[in-house]
Amino acid sequence: MVSRIIQVPSFDLVVFGATGDLAQRKIFPALYGRLLAGQMPSNAKVIGIARQDISTNKFRMLVRKSLDVYFQLSSVSDKLINSFLQCFVYVSVDANSDKNWDLVRSELRPDKIRAFYLSVAPELFDKLAAKIFAKGLSTENSRIVVEKPLGSNEKSAKALNGMLRNYFKEGQIYRIDHYLGKETVQNLMALRFSNVLFEPLWNSKFIDHVQITVSEKIGVQGRGAYYNKTGALKDMVQNHIMQLLCLTAMEPPSQFVSDLVRDEKLKVIKSLGTVSELDIVTGQYWENSSENFFRDVGDQNTKVESYVALKVSVNNLRWSGTPFYLRTGKKMRDQVSEIAIIFKEISHSIFDDQKAKARNKLIIRLQPNDGITLKTNIKDPGLGGMRITSVPLDMTFAEALDINRYKVANAYERLIMDVIRGDQTLFMRGDEVEEAWKWIDNISRQISSNQIPDRYASYSSGPESSDLLLDRDGRKWRSIK
Numbered sequence: 420m421v422s423r424i425i426q427v428p429s430f431d432l433v434v435f436g437a438t439g440d441l442a443q444r445k446i447f448p449a450l451y452g453r454l455l456a457g458q459m460p461s462n463a464k465v466i467g468i469a470r471q472d473i474s475t476n477k478f479r480m481l482v483r484k485s486l487d488v489y490f491q492l493s494s495v496s497d498k499l500i501n502s503f504l505q506c507f508v509y510v511s512v513d514a515n516s517d518k519n520w521d522l523v524r525s526e527l528r529p530d531k532i533r534a535f536y537l538s539v540a541p542e543l544f545d546k547l548a549a550k551i552f553a554k555g556l557s558t559e560n561s562r563i564v565v566e567k568p569l570g571s572n573e574k575s576a577k578a579l580n581g582m583l584r585n586y587f588k589e590g591q592i593y594r595i596d597h598y599l600g601k602e603t604v605q606n607l608m609a610l611r612f613s614n615v616l617f618e619p620l621w622n623s624k625f626i627d628h629v630q631i632t633v634s635e636k637i638g639v640q641g642r643g644a645y646y647n648k649t650g651a652l653k654d655m656v657q658n659h660i661m662q663l664l665c666l667t668a669m670e671p672p673s674q675f676v677s678d679l680v681r682d683e684k685l686k687v688i689k690s691l692g693t694v695s696e697l698d699i700v701t702g703q704y705w706e707n708s709s710e711n712f713f714r715d716v717g718d719q720n721t722k723v724e725s726y727v728a729l730k731v732s733v734n735n736l737r738w739s740g741t742p743f744y745l746r747t748g749k750k751m752r753d754q755v756s757e758i759a760i761i762f763k764e765i766s767h768s769i770f771d772d773q774k775a776k777a778r779n780k781l782i783i784r785l786q787p788n789d790g791i792t793l794k795t796n797i798k799d800p801g802l803g804g805m806r807i808t809s810v811p812l813d814m815t816f817a818e819a820l821d822i823n824r825y826k827v828a829n830a831y832e833r834l835i836m837d838v839i840r841g842d843q844t845l846f847m848r849g850d851e852v853e854e855a856w857k858w859i860d861n862i863s864r865q866i867s868s869n870q871i872p873d874r875y876a877s878y879s880s881g882p883e884s885s886d887l888l889l890d891r892d893g894r895k896w897r898s899i900k
């Protein structure tokens with residue numbers, strides 16, 4: 420069997436914020452995952468940076484501890500882990516100071532690809548990008564990686580892009596949305612663009628509506644102050660849900676290469692209609708007088724939403740007349756991320772059984788249990804006439820593809836390797852981010868001037884008004900299990 424690993428060249432990865440949550444919980448375990456898969460070059464180097472004054476040894480212990488959470492290290496030989504940890508060095512640097520940058524420079528190797536991962540608060544992006552440039556650390560073969568929040572509105576996103584482009588070319592800037600690195604999200608593109616079956620039906624003639632759901636069971640979890648300035652719309656819709664919407668609605672690019680894919684996504688964002696006040700629902704979770712959203716964000720008067728649902732139109736030839744319903748919320752019944760394509764009823768049924776009119780549904784599930792299900796109508800087995808029943812055609816690929824032999828890479832594993840090999844297909848381009856904010860800014864203005872969020876019970880499906888948003892169109896949300 421042909422190896423599924425495409426080797427990447429050796430690299431120096433500089434992680435700013437190396438002692439923080441993102442680095443310890445996602446970035447370093449992802450690198451270890453690639454080592455286990457045989458993709459991490461043995462002479463790769465990771466230079467961890469934060470203000471804390473710790474030795475490289477102490478830093479390696481921190482990294483080892485973070486790996487313990489995700490991998491059963493006891494089952495792996497110490498030799499392997501130690502060789503992995505040898506790749507890591509630590510330099511204490513404060514983004515606000517000129518001290519120790521020469522130590523960072525001395526760790527960098529002239530002939531290697533360099534990636535600077537800004538895993539720090541966005542207020543530090545500017546200072547760090549400027550320092551990387553001023554200290555002469557950046558080469559033609561360098562990349563810079565940033566992650567949400569990429570601005571808080573169109574103006575700040577433009578300012579951030581302008582700042583980054585002062586020091587790096589657009590082709591060197593990697594804006595991560597980790598949803599794009601998920602296996603199922605890429606499968607959505609494979610499904611649409613490599614099968615003759617789906618693309619002819621992928622339009623308003625056959626699709627009644629689309630539902631995109633990203634529900635979380637957790638609350639704001641210690642991020643109350645940040646969340647109270649952000650809310651569900653900016654925290655989830657502007658990035659993750661927008662990316663899912665784009666991949667669902669976009670036209671096929673002529674080739675699967677980064678700028679052609681990103682051009683098509685941008686066209687979708689530009690086609691989004693203005694969302695009217697009547698098509699926006701916001702909510703705040705409430706358990707009891709001591710457990711609620713207000714307490715979690717530390718603001719009894721907050722109008723910020725922990726839930727938002729929208730009815731959205733994509734104004735182009737393919738989608739005119741097919742609404743996209745989007746929803747996301749915290750403290751919901753379950754953690755679900757999915758795209759549901761709800762097809763139209765068959766125009767004329769030859770069967771008496773009304774169930775023959777059940778709509779076909781294509782469910783693209785990102786979590787839990789990622790996979791794709793097609794709901795189809797078949798004959799109920801056995802005697803008793805032509806009774807029809809709806810059954811899921813589960814596209815579980817594990818057996819067919821012998822997936823168990825290959826651990827499926829998580830999103831960060833894939834994205835970090837793409838950064839190293841210089842493939843921007845699964846990263847957002849600056850104009851995409853700005854255009855997405857422009858659209859969100861309009862909705863945000865409507866929410867702040869017109870809406871008092873409705874209360875919804877914690878661990879429910881969201882506010883009743885959200886059900887009404889679909890009821891009035893004769894539709895229903897899929898249940899959040």
Ligand code: NAP
Binds near residue numbers: 437471539
């Ligand atoms: P965090 O846990 O607060 O870590 C921040 C890191 O930055 C620490 O290593 C901190 O170490 C370092 N730092 C702070 N001030 C610094 C300075 N002046 N100079 C150099 N280093 C400094 O934050 P995080 O959760 O990892 O998040 C990092 C970024 O990723 C944020 O922009 C966040 O929005 C984004 N993000 C995070 C996640 C996630 O799952 N955590 C997901 C998506 C996006 P010292 O205090 O020792 O300097």
